[in-house]
Amino acid sequence: MESVQTATPPVKTNARHFKFYDKQDTLFLTKIRRFETKLGERVHVIKDKTQLEQSIEACTAKYVLLGVPEDIGVRANSGTGGADSVWIPFLSAFLNTQSNDFLGGDEILLLGHFDFGDIKYLIEQNAHDNIEKTEAYRHAVNMIDEEVENMIKLLTACNKIPIVIGGGHNNAYPLIKGAAKGLYKAGVIPLAQINAVNLDAHTDYRPAEGRHSGNAFRYAEDDGYLEKYCVIGVHENYIPQNVWMDIVNNPFVDIITYEDIFLHEKRNFIQAVAHAAGFTEETFTGIELDLDAIQNTLSSAETPSGISVLNARQYINFTATDCKVAYLHICEGATQLTDGRRNETAGKLISYLVSDFIKANSYGK
Numbered sequence: 001m002e003s004v005q006t007a008t009p010p011v012k013t014n015a016r017h018f019k020f021y022d023k024q025d026t027l028f029l030t031k032i033r034r035f036e037t038k039l040g041e042r043v044h045v046i047k048d049k050t051q052l053e054q055s056i057e058a059c060t061a062k063y064v065l066l067g068v069p070e071d072i073g074v075r076a077n078s079g080t081g082g083a084d085s086v087w088i089p090f091l092s093a094f095l096n097t098q099s100n101d102f103l104g105g106d107e108i109l110l111l112g113h114f115d116f117g118d119i120k121y122l123i124e125q126n127a128h129d130n131i132e133k134t135e136a137y138r139h140a141v142n143m144i145d146e147e148v149e150n151m152i153k154l155l156t157a158c159n160k161i162p163i164v165i166g167g168g169h170n171n172a173y174p175l176i177k178g179a180a181k182g183l184y185k186a187g188v189i190p191l192a193q194i195n196a197v198n199l200d201a202h203t204d205y206r207p208a209e210g211r212h213s214g215n216a217f218r219y220a221e222d223d224g225y226l227e228k229y230c231v232i233g234v235h236e237n238y239i240p241q242n243v244w245m246d247i248v249n250n251p252f253v254d255i256i257t258y259e260d261i262f263l264h265e266k267r268n269f270i271q272a273v274a275h276a277a278g279f280t281e282e283t284f285t286g287i288e289l290d291l292d293a294i295q296n297t298l299s300s301a302e303t304p305s306g307i308s309v310l311n312a313r314q315y316i317n318f319t320a321t322d323c324k325v326a327y328l329h330i331c332e333g334a335t336q337l338t339d340g341r342r343n344e345t346a347g348k349l350i351s352y353l354v355s356d357f358i359k360a361n362s363y364g365k
Contacts, residue, residue, distance in 0.1 A: 017119075017147055020049050020112040029088075030095045040095030042105025046112075056158045059109050063358055064160045067091070067113030068148060071300075072120055073170025074332070076137035076212035079300035082337035083168050087113055089335050089347025090165055094354060103355055107362060109160070116144055138210035141170050145211065149174035149181075156182025156326065161361070163354055166331030168213035168300075169204050169290055172196070176220040176286055179326040183284055194326050195228040195280035196220070198288035199273075199315045201235045201303055203255065205243050213300075213332070221252070227283065230254040230276040232315070233261065233293050233307055254279050258306070269307070273315050277322040284326040287319045289353065291333035291346065298343035299332045309349060316353050320360035328357050 023045050030040025044061045046052065056064070069087035074080070099105045119140045127133040148164075148171055155162045156179045164175060176196060184192040196217065198204070206215040208222055220226035234257050247253045256272045267275070277285075292299040295306035320328070330353055333346040 015147060015151060017114050017116050018112055018151065019115055021045050021110055026095060026110055029092045037099040038095060039097045039099050039103070039105040039108070042099045042108075043095070044106065044109040046109070053154060053158065056109070056155065056160065060106070061109035062107050062161060062362070063163055064109045064111050064155050065094075065163045065165075065354070066111040066151070067165045068144075068167035068171050069113055069165075070116045070120070070144060070167050072116060072123075072137050072144060073141050073168030073211070073213040074300045076134060076141055076170070076210070077168070077214045078134065079168075079213060080337050080339050081300070082298075082334035083166060083300060083332055085335045085337075086333040086346050086350065087165055089344065090333075090350040090354075091347075093348040093351035097351060097355060103359055107358065114144075114147065116140070119143065135210070138212055141211035144171070145174040145177075149178035152178030152327065153182040153185070157185040158182075159186055159188075161325055162327040163357065164327060164329045165350060165354075166329065166333075169200075169288075169331045170211060170213040170216050171331060172198075172204065172216035172286070172288055172329060173211070173219045175327055175329050176216075177223065177225045179284070179286060180225040183326060189283060193225055193227045194284045194286060195282075196226060196230075196286040196288055197276040197280055197319055197323065198229070198231040198290065199233050199293050199307070199312065200231055200288065200290040201233060201258070201293045201301065201306060202238050202290070203231050203234055203243055203247065204290070205229075205231075205247065205253070206240065207242070228252050228254075228280050230256075230279045232256045232272050232276050233258045235259075235303070235305075269311050270314060270318065273318045274322070277319055280323065283324065285319075285323045286326045287316070287323060287328045287357070289316065289328075289330045291330065291349070294349075297349065298334045298337065298341060298346050300334070300337065301332070302341075309352075313352060313356050316356045317360045320357045325361055328354070330354070
């Protein structure tokens with residue numbers, strides 16, 4: 001073990017904005033009840049943060065849960081803020097899930113969450129108008145990218161599966177980049193390049209005009225870390241023509257629209273998910289779910305016409321079972337938006353999705 005650590009330099013996390021959790025943090029959110037055991041009583045936490053890589057490698061948990069509760073990327077895309085509000089409600093719901101034969105909890109390492117509030121505060125206090133704010137937010141996304149990428153690289157290099165709760169969909173880029181680098185470092189892929197499937201009302205494949213929540217997959221592809229990308233459930237009303245032409249002419253990107261599934265019935269929902277899994281099956285794949293795809297779920301782009309919660313759970317169950325999973329990313333959800341809209345159920349919804357993923361990936365192989 002000594003010689004291996006000497007030969008392989010430790011991965012730098014640059015986790016200046018990361019808050020690591022201890023057991024007291026998890027129990028604070030867990031409602032202890034006599035004769036019952038909750039996930040919050042069973043999940044692992046990091047005990048030695050000074051030896052982070054060694055601590056993660058030594059942990060027996062397969063899945064590492066962390067939050068990126070920020071709405072900087074959404075604001076950089078001229079969206080409604082609030083994607084930073086769902087992490088704690090999710091965590092509270094998840095930690096109070098029953099520990100039982102279906103999901104025990106000891107397969108999960110609860111790492112902590114990023115807090116980029118200082119960056120957001122500086123922008124809000126110093127930018128003079130909306131144009132300046134947008135540019136500042138896009139610049140700030142680059143800083144978020146670096147820290148998230150480094151953490152995901154560390155986790156995947158240790159052969160863990162990150163489960164990341166956002167935050168904006170801008171974080172798909174550092175997740176893809178970090179996972180590709182980490183899996184390559186671990187020696188499980190020949191090139192630092194992975195695939196991605198995405199259940200989303202939008203392609204998030206807008207031009208590279210500065211980083212924001214609408215172009216993560218474009219940047220990941222342009223930089224060579226994303227090989228194949230398949231997005232399911234996109235609304236035809238929200239596909240820019242230039243993006244549509246780019247997708248049509250790119251054999252490494254595929255799209256199945258909401259209308260083709262539910263209106264034209266060219267294939268049913270499960271067939272669409274199976275197609276996405278097959279399209280990306282040759283290598284590790286990031287599993288992406290944007291909550292704005294789910295009907296009446298609070299997000300910056302909430303929709304009255306979308307997939308059902310059951311569809312979302314089926315998507316998670318299928319991809320977690322059928323894909324070679326690099327990571328899971330659930331993003332764009334909110335419990336409170338800056339325009340005043342509120343909905344407290346998004347956290348519990350994400351808890352169901354995360355539980356479904358771990359069960360399917362652990363026991364469905």
